[in-house]
Amino acid sequence: MSTTNPPDGLPTIAADDALLDALGQGTLPADADEVAEMLAVWRADLDPSDEAFEEVDTAPVVVLKPRRFARVIMSAAAGAILLTGLGVATYQSEPGGPLWPITEVVYPQQAEIRAAENAIALAGAALTAGNRDEAARQLDEADAHVARVDDEPAARRLRGEIDTLRKRLAAASPSTPAPHPSPSTQPTPSTSPGTAANPAPSAPVSPSPSPEPSSRPGLLPSLLPGLPLPTLPPLLGN
Amino acid sequence: MSAAIDPDLVRRAAQRDPRATSALLTELRPGLVRYCRARLGRIGGAYTTADDVAQEVCIAVLRALPQYRDEGRPFAAFVYAIAAHKVADAQRAAIRDSAVTPTEAVLDRPDAAPGPEQQAVATDLARRLSALLGRLPEAQREIILLRVAVGLSADEVGVVMGMSAAAVRVAQSRGLARLRTLAGSALDEVTAA
Numbered sequence: 001m002s003t004t005n006p007p008d009g010l011p012t013i014a015a016d017d018a019l020l021d022a023l024g025q026g027t028l029p030a031d032a033d034e035v036a037e038m039l040a041v042w043r044a045d046l047d048p049s050d051e052a053f054e055e056v057d058t059a060p061v062v063v064l065k066p067r068r069f070a071r072v073i074m075s076a077a078a079g080a081i082l083l084t085g086l087g088v089a090t091y092q093s094e095p096g097g098p099l100w101p102i103t104e105v106v107y108p109q110q111a112e113i114r115a116a117e118n119a120i121a122l123a124g125a126a127l128t129a130g131n132r133d134e135a136a137r138q139l140d141e142a143d144a145h146v147a148r149v150d151d152e153p154a155a156r157r158l159r160g161e162i163d164t165l166r167k168r169l170a171a172a173s174p175s176t177p178a179p180h181p182s183p184s185t186q187p188t189p190s191t192s193p194g195t196a197a198n199p200a201p202s203a204p205v206s207p208s209p210s211p212e213p214s215s216r217p218g219l220l221p222s223l224l225p226g227l228p229l230p231t232l233p234p235l236l237g238n
Numbered sequence: 239m240s241a242a243i244d245p246d247l248v249r250r251a252a253q254r255d256p257r258a259t260s261a262l263l264t265e266l267r268p269g270l271v272r273y274c275r276a277r278l279g280r281i282g283g284a285y286t287t288a289d290d291v292a293q294e295v296c297i298a299v300l301r302a303l304p305q306y307r308d309e310g311r312p313f314a315a316f317v318y319a320i321a322a323h324k325v326a327d328a329q330r331a332a333i334r335d336s337a338v339t340p341t342e343a344v345l346d347r348p349d350a351a352p353g354p355e356q357q358a359v360a361t362d363l364a365r366r367l368s369a370l371l372g373r374l375p376e377a378q379r380e381i382i383l384l385r386v387a388v389g390l391s392a393d394e395v396g397v398v399m400g401m402s403a404a405a406v407r408v409a410q411s412r413g414l415a416r417l418r419t420l421a422g423s424a425l426d427e428v429t430a431a
Contacts, residue, residue, distance in 0.1 A: 016411040017392060020382070024389035035417045038367040039386050045364035046272040046387050048289070108256055 109150060116145035116158045123165050127172065135169050242394070243313045252303045259303075263296060269388040270295050270321055276387040277325045279368060281332070291328045295321045314390050315397040322398075370420045378413035381406055 019036055022029050026047075028040040123138035142162050149155040243265055250258035274292040281287040298320050306316055371379050377399065384395045392410070396403040 013407050013411045016414050017407050019414075020385040020410055021391070023386045024391075026389070033418065035367075035414065035421050038363050038370075038421065039382075039417075042276075042364040042367040043272065043386050045361060046275045047268070048271050048285075108254075 112145045112148045113151070113154055113158070116142045116149065119145060120158065120161050120165065123162075123169075127165060127168055130172075132169060132172060135165070139165055139169065242391070245308055245313070248303075248306065248313050249308065251300075252306055254304070259300065263300070266299065266317060267292070267296060269390075270299075270317070272387045273318065273321055273383065274325060276368075276383045278328060287328070287332075291324055292321075295324045298324060312394045312397050314394040318384065318388070318390070318398045367417075370417055373420055374413050374416055378409055378416065381410050382413050382417075385410060 019029060019032070023036065023039050023043060026040075026043060028036060032040070119138045119142035123135045123142065126132075126134035126138060139162055142158065146155050146158045146162065149158065243262065247258050247262055247265075251262040271289060271292040274295065275285050275288040278285075278288040278291060295317075299317050302316075302320060306313070371382065374382070381395055381399065384390045384398060385392070390398070392406045393403045396406045399406065401409075
């Protein structure tokens with residue numbers, strides 16, 4: 001078999017080409033010689049065969065000597081399984097982890113959710129550690145990620161977590177006003193910019209206590225919005 | 239999985255379609271893993287390093303994808319040019335750190351922890367073939383590697399290597415003939431030893 005003649009004849013070239021085509025597909029022709037067998041084993045050895053779990057029926061391989069090359073089939077199947085495994089691992093990877101760059105590209109939505117969760121967790125940790133600036137920063141980042149999440153239930157859940165932390169952040173704030181005031185805008189008496197003469201009497205700010213709203217809820221509901229009125233008259237006098 | 243990659247899939251992946259990207263990666267990865275394993279061998283007895291490099295190649299391909307323009311060249315040429323660069327980087331790093339012996343030296347060494355007998359025999363065969371490949375001229379070795387380990391067609395290999403498909407076919411036949419000769423004499427050595 002080990003002839004030293006260079007096989008430049010056309011039939012040899014065509015036969016070798018067909019052989020390499022077959023080997024490249026993970027198959028081995030019936031009339032394969034020793035080197036071809038070694039190449040087939042070598043190729044099978046290169047296949048990622050470590051993660052053999054389940055579903056061994058997906059091998060798209062036609063093998064002509066099944067007993068000897070059952071290993072080739074197994075390897076091909078294992079390769080398919082490894083891919084599935086990598087897919088799952090990528091899907092579940094964490095920011096900063098080894099598979100994260102792939103997750104960002106392949107599962108952008110999942111990446112946004114993970115990144116938001118990550119920021120929320122960091123914000124919580126920063127809050128616990130008393131680092132309010134860091135917590136606020138992480139919450140802003142989480143907001144940015146959530147804004148890009150299309151999955152509405154997930155986005156709602158994340159916004160809920162962010163709101164909870166924002167409330168904790170506001171509660172932990174010493175003296176400074178809460179960074180995110182609730183929409184209930186109470187007009188403060190400081191709306192008197194021009195009048196340096198007379199500071200508005202602070203008395204009207206505490207208006208008459210609303211007379212037991214629970215007593216007659218059905219009657220005269222239009223009276224309730226009248227509460228902010230007392231602050232106006234003294235300012236206009238100037 | 240070695241059939242030419244659907245250009246439409248590549249185009250959609252280049253536009254960041256997540257499903258197309260995922261599908262493309264699924265198609266590319268086995269060949270890339272085998273390529274890196276074939277080029278780098280078992281370092282320290284395992285394919286861990288080779289698989290890490292394959293992972294880097296996947297990331298590099300995905301990152302470079304938006305710049306890829308279909309100009310009639312097979313997509314495989316784009317991918318395996320990146321892979322060849324990454325493998326060369328890894329080899330240079332390995333030599334620089336000199337923490338790792340060159341591939342051939344590792345392959346010649348007996349396996350320290352053989353598994354079951356069949357596994358050992360198969361691994362030994364694969365190892366011997368790796369050693370034989372190491373004695374081929376570099377171009378022939380790369381051609382056989384791309385043809386068998388990756389499963390590219392002669393035409394695709396031609397684009398990757400910058401030569402005509404006909405030249406690939408001649409070179410691969412020469413490589414096979416050389417392997418047959420080497421295998422014969424190597425067997426003699428083994429039986430004589």
